[in-house]
Amino acid sequence: NAGVTQTPKFQVLKTGQSMTLQCAQDMNHEYMSWYRQDPGMGLRLIHYSVGAGITDQGEVPNGYNVSRSTTEDFPLRLLSAAPSQTSVYFCASSYDSQPLNSPLHFGNGTRLTVT
Amino acid sequence: AQSVTQLGSHVSVSEGALVLLRCNYSSSVPPYLFWYVQYPNQGLQLLLKYTSAATLVKGINGFEAEFKKSETSFHLTKPSAHMSDAAEYFCAVSGLSNYQLIWGAGTKLIIKP
Numbered sequence: 001n002a003g004v005t006q007t008p009k010f011q012v013l014k015t016g017q018s019m020t021l022q023c024a025q026d027m028n029h030e031y032m033s034w035y036r037q038d039p040g041m042g043l044r045l046i047h048y049s050v051g052a053g054i055t056d057q058g059e060v061p062n063g064y065n066v067s068r069s070t071t072e073d074f075p076l077r078l079l080s081a082a083p084s085q086t087s088v089y090f091c092a093s094s095y096d097s098q099p100l101n102s103p104l105h106f107g108n109g110t111r112l113t114v115t
Numbered sequence: 116a117q118s119v120t121q122l123g124s125h126v127s128v129s130e131g132a133l134v135l136l137r138c139n140y141s142s143s144v145p146p147y148l149f150w151y152v153q154y155p156n157q158g159l160q161l162l163l164k165y166t167s168a169a170t171l172v173k174g175i176n177g178f179e180a181e182f183k184k185s186e187t188s189f190h191l192t193k194p195s196a197h198m199s200d201a202a203e204y205f206c207a208v209s210g211l212s213n214y215q216l217i218w219g220a221g222t223k224l225i226i227k228p
Contacts, residue, residue, distance in 0.1 A: 004158070031214070040124065042205060042218035043159075050214065058215060090158055098213040100147045100166075106158025 002026050006091050006107035013081040013114045021076040021110050023091030029105070030097040032074040033058070034066065036087040037109070043090065049074055050097040081114045088112070117142050117210050121219035129227045134193040136222050138180075138206035141187065147209035148189040149216065150180055154202045162204070165189060176200070201226045 007022045025032065033048035045058030049068040063085060065077040074093075078085060089110045096102040122137040140146060147166050151159040163174025170182040176199075180191045189206060206219040 040220050042119075042220045043207075043216075044218070045215055048214055056214070092158070099216060100209050100213055103161040103164075104151075104159070104216075106160065108156065108158050 004091055004093055004105050004107040006089075006110050008110060009108070011110060011112050013078070013112065015081060015083060015114060017081050019078050019081065021078075021089055021091075021112075023074045023076065023107060024072050025074075025091075025093045025105070026072065027093065027095070027105065028071060029093035029095050030071070031094045031099055032068065033092050033099070033104075034064070034074070034076045035090045035092060036060065036085075037090060038087050046076065046089075078112075081112075083114045086112060086114045117146075117208050117217045119206050119208050119217055119219035121204075121206050121222050123222050124220065125223045125225060127225040127227060128196050130198055131195050134178075134191070134196045134200065134224065136191040136204050136206075136224065138189045138191065138219060139187055140189060140206070140208045142208055144209075144211070148180075148182060149207040150174065150178070150189075150191050151205045151207065152202050153205065153221075159205060162191070196224075196226050198226050198228065200224060 004025045034046040035043040047066040049055045091107045092104040094102045118141045120139045149164045150162040153159045165182045173179045203221045203223045207216040
């Protein structure tokens with residue numbers, strides 16, 4: 001029972017490089033989302049999806065792209081990394097399309113450093 | 116606008132003592148309120164949630180929280196702290212969109228032996 005799997009666990013990028021953070025869930029959840037966690041700021045929503053083919057922006061979407069071609073996968077793309085994107089990134093999913101109605105299940109996070 | 120304030124970035128209590136973690140919220144609509152816990156090097160997991168039913172909500176691991184509309188608070192308590200409760204605790208409120216939660220900055224709970 002894998003739950004929400006994020007890869008990689010750690011990544012170091014140089015400014016301007018691009019990369020994709022992977023997120024997969026095996027629970028057939030409708031809702032998937034990406035958060036960034038910065039010290040003293042809690043979690044901020046980057047993008048979310050309520051089903052395959054449907055994505056929308058959260059609070060801090062600039063510099064990030066997402067797609068949802070399958071129910072299971074929700075990758076996050078950094079187009080041109082900047083030091084301000086240094087953070088811990090969490091993927092979260094929930095059974096209900098609205099996270100108010102069923103618990104969010106989180107992955108273990110990806111720690112990204114941009115130099 | 117929706118917002119959450121957690122008072123105290125760090126709270127230290129002795130093992131066996133009362134745990135009280137404070138959360139105040141601002142919401143322009145009747146809120147859903149949540150407490151999530153994050154153990155070291157893990158993702159967050161739900162402790163409990165309030166959805167306008169009973170104002171006293173019981174969660175996992177002996178935690179509970181009371182919704183007080185007049186005080187716009189949703190403080191988390193546990194009568195007797197265990198070493199295993201050491202973690203970071205996040206309070207969250209429903210956003211104006213049903214697809215978003217607004218999160219507090221977190222409170223790190225330290226348990227002294």
